[in-house]
Amino acid sequence: MKVTCTRKLHFDAGHRVMGHENKCAHLHGHSYQVLLEAESILTESELDSVGRVVDFGRIKEIYDPWIQEHWDHGFLLHIQDVDAIDRIQGFETGVTTQKLYLLDSNPTAENIGIFLLTSPNFVTQLQVYGVRIKSVTVHETSNCFAKVTR
Numbered sequence: 001m002k003v004t005c006t007r008k009l010h011f012d013a014g015h016r017v018m019g020h021e022n023k024c025a026h027l028h029g030h031s032y033q034v035l036l037e038a039e040s041i042l043t044e045s046e047l048d049s050v051g052r053v054v055d056f057g058r059i060k061e062i063y064d065p066w067i068q069e070h071w072d073h074g075f076l077l078h079i080q081d082v083d084a085i086d087r088i089q090g091f092e093t094g095v096t097t098q099k100l101y102l103l104d105s106n107p108t109a110e111n112i113g114i115f116l117l118t119s120p121n122f123v124t125q126l127q128v129y130g131v132r133i134k135s136v137t138v139h140e141t142s143n144c145f146a147k148v149t150r
Contacts, residue, residue, distance in 0.1 A: 003046045004134055006037045007059035011072040015107040018081040027075070027084060033145075034116065035137040036063060042130040054131045062125045063116070074099030076107035109138040113148035 014029035036059050040046040047053060075088050079102040091098045105111040113136040116122065126132055132150075139145040 001046075002039070003053055004037050004039045005053040005056065006035050007056050007063075009034045009036065009060065009064050009067060011067050013071050013074055013076050015076040016081065016084050017106050017108055018078045018084070019106070027087070030140045032112075033139040034063075034067075034112075035135075035139075036116070036133050037135040037137075038126070038131045039134040040130055041127070041132050048130075054126075054129050058129050058131075059126075059133075062122055066121070070099075070101050074101055076101050076103060076112070078102070078106045079104055109140050109144070109146035110148065113138045113146055117148050117150070 010031065010033055012029065012031050014027055016027045017024040019025070038054050038059060040053055075084075075098065077084050077088065077100065085100070085102070088098050088100050103111065103115065105114075116138075117133055117136045123132065135147055135149040137145055137147040
């Protein structure tokens with residue numbers, strides 16, 4: 001029997017898909033939902049002494065502060081998307097400069113999922129608890145999502 005547990009996180013962010021053939025080539029935003037499915041990497045038992053893969057709160061402690069600081073209410077853009085970067089960097093909110101996070105790839109749901117699954121920072125922190133993320137599902141809308149699995 002294989003046991004996993006899943007934690008859902010939320011963030012709101014804008015992006016654009018550089019080179020997209022339709023409306024996603026424009027700057028726009030989503031209310032993202034991310035599902036992080038964890039599995040044990042321990043060989044002795046898939047569950048801890050309490051009967052869990054990992055406390056759901058541990059997944060949130062590792063991922064959510066980083067997501068809130070870097071992505072929530074900001075823009076995710078491809079590092080080569082110079083036009084969009086210039087526009088976002090030139091936008092002043094009156095309180096602070098617009099939050100911007102640059103990715104090495106287009107900020108598609110698939111690439112966001114790959115980032116969350118493979119980022120060494122997250123992987124290392126989870127290993128302390130004897131778990132790893134098995135899959136990441138990124139919902140851009142209620143109808144459109146991508147799943148990345150090990």
